[in-house]
Amino acid sequence: MSNLVFLPILIPLLAGAVTLALWRSSRWQKRVSVISTLVYLIASVMLAQTVSEQGHIVLQVGGWQAPFGISLVADFLATIMIVVTAVVAFCAVLYSLVSTPGTHIKFGYFPLLHLLLAGVSGAFLTGDLFNLFVWFEVMLLASFGLLTLGGERAQMEGAIKYVTINLFSSALFLSAIGLLYGSVGTLNMADLAVKLQDVEQQGLVNAIALMFMVSFSIKAGAFPFFFWLPASYHTPIIAVSAVFAGLLTKVGVYALYRMFSLVFTGDIEFTHEILLWVGVLTMLSGVLGAASQFEIRRILSFHIISQIGYMILALAIFTPAAIAGGVFYLFHHIIVKTNLFLIAGLTQMLQGTYELKQMGSLYRQRPWLAALFLIPAMSLAGLPPLSGFFAKFLVIEAGITSQQWIATGVALFVGLLTLYSMIKIWAEAFWKAQPEASGKDISLPLLGVIPVALMAAMTLIIGLYAEPFIQLSQATGEQLLTPATYIQAVLGGQP
Template identity: 40%
Template sequence: MAATDSAVDLSQAMRLEPVLPADWLLVAPLIITILGGALCLMTRKNTAAQPKVAIIFLTLLVLACAGLLAHVLDKGVVTMVAGGWLPPFGIAFTVDALGATLALTSSIVALCAAVYGMTDVDNSGRRYGFYPFLLLLMTGVCGAFLTGDIFNLYVWFEVLLISSFGLLVLGNERAQLDGAVKYALLNIIATTLFLIATGLLYGILGTLNMADIAIKARGADANGPLMTVAVLYFLAFAMKAAAFPVNFWLPASYHTPRIVIAAVFAGLLTKVGVYALLRIFALLLPEARIALADIIALVAIATMLTGVLGALAQTDVRRLLGYLVISGIGSMLAGLAIGTTPALAGAIFYAVHSILVMTALYMAAGMMRALGGSYSLRELGGLYRASPAFAAVFLMLGFAVAGLPPFSGFWPKVILVDAALVGGHGWIAGSILVTGLLTTIAVGRVWIYAFWRGGPEGTADGQLVAFAVPAPSAVGANVWLPIGVLLGLVVLLGVQPEFMMQVSGRGASTLSEPMGYLRSVFGEVAR
């Protein structure tokens, strides 16, 4: 039998166009952090070299993420698929303005933490893996923001959780181990629910690619098995984001590690959970979001109010800040509950603001302890006399987290309140405003007790405590520089919010109108 030639249309199964050089920026963050972590691990006995290695690689990470964001803003959604195979066979990395923005913001925070850690983490902490774990954590965080495959989202969550466990117990103190058990237990439950939901989703739709899921879920019954999947996803990521009522693990664990580790956790980890909720419910399962909107709204309001009320009840600055992290998560969930493009843009803007300001506030808490010798408001006082400049810095960060102008927290709250009122969600708008007022009282209370008051509790009125001069390294450039950089960004986003509004708007548009996302993955064969 004579062999016959048959033409095969590979365009239906593979991406045939060459990968642009700039598209390699999509996987550069993962390569940089893995190589940097490996090199830090190899030099673990050289505790003087580790911070330098980590700072070099994290600087490269910031540059790569900045380049990636610029590329996305210029070209639109960018996709790289393993082997060029189209879904459901190829594993895709897909980044839009939302993922690129959060990756850049997270990389800036990680770089600031590496600099701050030069003072906060001693030689023992370096030997036992602070810098390798930090870089591995960024591998997981960036991978979660850049993946286009929902199972690989699970994988990257596992990577960041493993590294966060290592960071949480660094120091091997009793309180750290106790906090790690609570942190690990809830996150393991959440991860198990995530995996179960992903398995069910694959069984229903036969694909794990996010773009493919978004297409196939359109024709599926939103009230059938997909609703079960959606509820499981919401519960899993609500746990990871520390939303009400599964948020008790956060204030029970974030006050236990070294302050620089708590700062990284407060800035990044819960925001990855919020990102997953935005991606799944706004892009992949929008009908399920509509069906669950009232429940999401109730969770958002409860998260905001319980968080800020918990902050008002605290005397330990670290616990107080932990409750403010929770309160901010409620504001982001409010954007998801409303569901309009402006509301989603407000949630994205708020996430960027929260990453920056909560990291800076935890670092500022470390400086408060360096100056005043304690995290307790009962034992602090007179810090204004010790450092007027630091008193001003903390006050500005307090205004920012409360959503007061002219700082970064003001604009996302304005966007969210406006979107809530336009959409007829008066309760959400009122809760955001009430939360802002109570947050102002909470941070104002810290400033009055720790800075304005003459000394610790029991100090007579009109008297000022005499401070011993702290060691230069305690409040040196390694402490001031990262706090100053983060404060500068907080002020810049408040005074010049136009760029962030544009970027968050682009990210929200991709979620609510996903055709650009789908075409990036499937090309012209997008269905």
């Protein structure tokens, strides 16, 4: 049964290989991609079902027992991330069928997309630190390819920044792995958690923890390492931007959650205090950056940063309620943010631009598209009864109970500014009259609208029927803060 854990990695890898073999036939690449992401979705739901019964599923790859082999571990957090990834992947592939230009598909769009998914899934499921590094690199190389497909000037400039900062972060990650291995002699996360409890030099562990924190913060786009994100995320085609916005930074956040709830918990007053301020400043700088922008994709890119701040804040408060809020925030945000990018793509199909100044009249032209935009936009801003309200509510409530007044105040203020940005898009693109109407009547492709509607429906469900989702987040929070169960599941009967 534990082989189920490997499926979310195996399916996209296979799909990547098959689509690569079908290099000449765009049509078959599309078919294989739809089928494989659907199978991936089914496999992830099956995994979720098993995990919800058993708590942890552990696969020791090749039968090599932990801590000597590589362990793949599916706990609640990893499984939630896998399921949401599958949803995003399926929607993005459907959307790509109609929005991706033929030239991109000819040069390997689908194989790269599947490899990206394999890397993301591997990063979520692995229980070994070096293996995490390898999956990061798989994901990065695929994302480099996707980012530069098309070869326009803005893409090249964005890609140089993106590649450089990510390679720097990887080198830092690798050095930290080396130092950690040198000081405790293991890289299995569960084993690390055990061994680090007995380390006498807490100062050395803190230094290594900070190296990991910086490395993952760069990948997550946290303050002060966020500048690469708004410089590159708006350059590729919109389906790629949507997948990046939904998944890539969240892998960094996931890694922070994993490392700072399981491994580096020896000196919480030091590490989590830093995380708290990183979270606060990330929220602020992201939302202020967004307020100054007038291009939809750039506004949305800056909002990724500010939302990452909430998740890091939740991790920093480090109570079960806060972590629960952070987990809720993670899966709510991935769906909403991907959806907003896809909707931006639809508006671009209609009006041929992403510049708010040149857009307008969308509400009159396409009232239902306006409704589809309002759902994720208001959810992002945190208006009840949508999913974002409960995410913000859980985090802020946890902040108040643990008396983090400044952080909580900033979180509330940032929510207000998020609303401002969303209303700016609404007023400029949907409400005001278009300055130079083209007069052409363009019909939107159905396959472009279905994924948007699907994700909007999920946002509504998470908001209106929040109870099971909140319970799931709370169970995840409890599980993350009792690392003993994770260690027990991976290492078995060993102490």
